[in-house]
Amino acid sequence: MKKLGLIVNPIAGMGGRVALKGTDGREVVARARRMGAVPESPRRAIEALERLVGLRGQVEVVTYPQEMGEEEARRCGFEPQVIGSIRPGETTAEDTRRAAREMLALGVDLVLFAGGDGTARDIYDAVGEEVTVLGIPAGVKIHSAVYARNPRLAGDLAALYLQGKATVREAEVMDIDEEAFREGRVTARLYGYLRIPYQRRYVQGLKAGSSPGEESALQAIALAIIDGMEDDFLYVVGPGTSTRPIMQMLGLEYTLLGVDVVHKKQLVGKDLAEGQLLELLEGRRAKLIITPIGGQGYLFGRGNQQLSPRVIREVGKENIIVIATREKINSLRGQPFLVDTGDAEVDRMLSGYVRVLTGYDDWIMYRVTG
Amino acid sequence: MSTKLRRFHQARWDEPIIYELSTEGERGLLVSQVEEEIEKAVGDGLSEIPESMRRERPPNLPELSQAQVLRHYLRLSQETLGADLNVDIGQGTCTMKYSPKINEQLATSPKVAELHPLQDEGTVQGILEILYKMDLFLREISGLDQFSFQPGGGAQALLAIASIIRAYHRDRGEAHRDEIITTVFSHPSDAAAAAVAGFKVITLYPDEDGYPDIEALKEAVSERTAGLMITNPEDTGIFNPRIAEFTRIVHEAGGLCSYDQANANGILGITRAKEAGFDLCFFNLHKTFSSPHGCGGPSTGALGVTKELAKYLPVPLVEFDGGKYRLNYDRPHSIGKVRSFYGVVPVVLRSYAWVMSLGAEGLREVAEIAVLNNNYLLKKVLEIPGASAPYAPGKHRVEQVRYSFEGLAEETGVGTEDVQRRMFDFGVHYWTSHHPWVVPEPFTLEPTESYSKAELDEYIAILRQVVKEAYTDPEKVKNAPYNSVVHKIDHAALDDPSQWAVTWRAYLKKVKGR
Known part of the structure; x- marks a missing residue:
């Protein structure tokens, strides 16, 4: 049975609605909450997971407790294997990294994660290119190419990959300095590459043939x-x-x-x-x-x-x-x-x-x- | 009355390849023994053939009885779809129109079928006259000055065009011109033929409104520009309204302009290559001019040029001195021979008959009905949830439209290839797009002039049904087809030559290791 790792960064995207441009740093999270921000990523993760319900029974979901994936998985009718432990309401980047490392050790086929650029950097730091991953976009502004265009497409692509219908490619992880971004400056560097699923689109019919990869x-x-x-x-x-x-x-x-x-x-x-x-x-x-x-x-x-x-x-x-x-x-x-x-x-x-x-x-x- | 959805189910015969049906010694016809008396008088026949011309071994042909052959091909025919079987408007860009059967009778009559390409010119004046007159028709239709029927299809016509462009610049001492400009929504053979002819290819993308980007063209032209090779209307069905400006810009840079009119079905009698400023063009007689496609040929890409370029046309050209038609091979500037003998004569003959039966007004009416049908279909498709027609929103299209099911895919997870397989369950074609897929989740429909409103409605009803299923039971569409002969195919094999074979010999070598 295929194993799907699921990581939700529950605070990603909170800054967006209150114009804080990201949630890197504990202080900013607290500020966002005070300003009435609600988590974006759980909803988006659910949107993606809904596209995978057809694979229930064929795919085992491995995830972190409560708001880091367990709740989202159960909402969509999965019975996930829950690993690790967190302090609810106070999750950190280290939780994301630890979750990714533990899922790698458990031999998951794909890590599906909901977050933003910071989350992608954490995943990269933890597992590099050792496992195929895919981002569900939930961050304020996504610069990294490891995210699908929207949550539903992330779910579709994950399903295809788990069914053996997609290959992999390398995609960019960008490092945006959020502090500077908040001040209206963008400083971005190429942080690394992650392996993401990729669906080659074949064209049917002799008329078109297929293009080289x-x-x-x-x-x-x-x-x-x-x-x-x-x-x-x-x-x-x-x-x-x-x-x-x-x-x-x-x-x-x-x-x-x-x-x-x-x-x-x-x-x-x-x-x-x-x-x-x-x-x-x-x-x-x-x-x-x-x-x-x-x-x-x-x-x-x-x-x-x-x-x-x-x-x-x-x-x-x-x-x-x-x-x-x-x-x-x-x-x-x-x-x-x-x-x-x-x-x-x-x-x-x-x-x-x-x-x-x-x-x-x-x-x-x-x-x-x- | 609402349109009825057919309860189609295709035959599935699991039919072997004909070589696998072969039994040694089996014959279709057993010719009776020659009587001794006759053999005495005329000899055994075979010994008359010179030793050097006799085969050492008989050809490796399958050995079957007539009845077996008949069943084999009827079964295969039941496992296909085609223009004579279904509402074939799903093969956009192919121009699947009705090909009148009377023209087939003309082409297969002994008067044509038994002509030999090496007959003396004096004995084939009739067919030469038809080739000559078809050339005159196409001159009128395009405004260009002379046509050749040598190329055996559109891509070969494009290769001949690229060769002419190269010869033209070489003769002018401008052999350094090595760049051909095309657009991403022109047929990919425009780029491919230019590349095969040794040119660098520069592709223009659409501007913000979906038209070929004229500012990009201005930036692309230079002293390296050899020519422009484009389609218009493009695969999107959008006509480039600045086409005369495009050709002017390329001419001013010193390049030639080639008009890919493989599909001219929406503009017959309405616009011409000449007035748009083109120097070369070609028509696929198996598209616009009603000869059947023949499952990939042989066909004809009728190649036309201006007076200035006529000397480069492939040989031979049919000429008429007022009394007699002749084939002229003595053309020192010609790019040479591109196909054997006269070209594909039955294709030209069918097209000639088609033009003769319609006349000038009839040709224009073909275009008008094709455009009307297409815009009716466009309106109906846009009423289907999840479907859209990217670029030039709100504008009419010419003879076809490249649609998108991106909305459907995002809302249901059902993509265009899923829809395609489900459409086969209702016995109709549905084609996506050339590669690369610039339009997301694309599909391309072209109704031509041949279908009635009721038939267009039938196709729409099927499309509507499949989309309805996508919203209510997406897995059903994703797992299609159910009633079609072929189930899901793993396309990955297409990229691996060791996994496919186009001849029996290649199959034996690759699969059986022989």
């Missing part, structure tokens, strides 16, 4: 980049799983969450900060290879702050190569790419249209807004 599209993009490399250019490779195959194909060490630099197909800089990049770029011609953050569409300003306005100016707009698979483009649902470099003039320069490499000799034109 995302993995082979990434390989094709990497090959195109490498074939096009010129000796008098430095290649600044931005973070992400989309750029990783370039480094892997070149047989180079790489920084998944950082910026590396390649020259003549050799590594000349690893995990560089803005200052180091500027030093390397001094008087050199360079191309910058970047990919938008999945689900969000940020090209600059989220997860790659090393690529500062000065770095972008140094490289020049014409030398920015944006890469993305068609799947990633489709996940944006027509929303343009976003840039938020912190420099309005650079944002303006980058706005308009950009060519995006989506395969070998395969490009699309895509809109960028500041």
